[in-house]
Every structure is written in structure tokens, then in C-alpha cells.
Amino acid sequence: MRIFFINSTFILTFLVLGCQESASKRGNGSPTDGAVLFRQYCVNCHGLDGALKTNGAKDLRYSLLSLEERILVITEGRNAMTGFKSILNETQILELAKYSQSLNQTTQNGH
Numbered sequence: 001m002r003i004f005f006i007n008s009t010f011i012l013t014f015l016v017l018g019c020q021e022s023a024s025k026r027g028n029g030s031p032t033d034g035a036v037l038f039r040q041y042c043v044n045c046h047g048l049d050g051a052l053k054t055n056g057a058k059d060l061r062y063s064l065l066s067l068e069e070r071i072l073v074i075t076e077g078r079n080a081m082t083g084f085k086s087i088l089n090e091t092q093i094l095e096l097a098k099y100s101q102s103l104n105q106t107t108q109n110g111h
């Protein structure tokens with residue numbers, strides 16, 4: 001029984017340390033490719049091409065936001081969209097902002 005107690009404490013400490021470790025280096029070891037990240041974190045609401053509007057998500061094809069504004073929305077979130085600053089690092093957020101711009105159709109179609 002005593003041994004069990006020591007073991008579980010050890011495992012718990014190990015887990016807590018492990019979480020702190022990954023939180024300090026958040027995003028590391030994960031892809032930085034915007035398209036890959038977008039598929040992982042954004043398609044549920046925005047869809048592959050940005051056109052899906054789950055829960056009132058904006059159609060990214062017609063977003064007029066600048067790169068800086070996109071970074072802000074992705075980092076901090078806005079209304080029904082949650083921010084990603086606790087899961088993604090700045091490089092990943094930048095790549096996502098750029099990728100979301102690449103979905104834009106307003107320039108091509110003259111909307």
C-alpha cells in the first residue's frame with residue numbers, strides 16, 4: 001500500500017512537470033505549415049475552403065481583415081471564436097493568418 005502511494009505521487013509529479021514543460025514550449029514539435037494547422041484547428045468551424053460558417057463563423061473567403069487583424073482574432077479569439085494563444089505559438093498563428101488570407105476570393109473575383 002505504501003509503495004503504491006509513493007508510486008502514484010511520483011507519477012503525478014512527473015505528469016505535472018510534463019505539462020509545465022509543454023506549456024512553456026507550447027506548439028513546439030507541432031507543424032508550422034498553415035494548411036496543416038488549418039485542417040487541424042479551424043475546419044470544424046470554417047471548413048476546408050473557409051466557406052463553412054458553423055456557429056456564425058465568418059466566411060473566410062470574403063474576409064477583408066489585414067494580416068495583423070487576423071493574427072489578433074486567432075490569438076485572442078472574438079465572440080464565438082475562441083483564441084488559440086494557449087495552444088499555438090506565434091509562428092503557427094502567423095502561418096494560419098497567412099493561410100486564411102490565401103483562401104480569400106475577393107481579390108480574384110472583384111467582390
Ligand code: HEC
Binds near residue numbers: 042055056064070080
Ligand atoms: C469554434 C468555431 C471556430 C473555430 C474552431 C475557429 N473559428 Fe475563426 N471564427 C469563428 C467565428 C464564430 C468567427 C466570427 C467571430 C465574430 O463574429 O466576431 C470567426 C472569425 C474568424 C476570422 C475573422 C474573419 C473576419 O473577416 O472577421 C478569422 C481570420 C478566423 N476566424 C480564422 C480562424 C482560424 C485561422 C482558425 C483556426 C486556428 C479559426 N478561425 C478557428 C469560429 C471559429
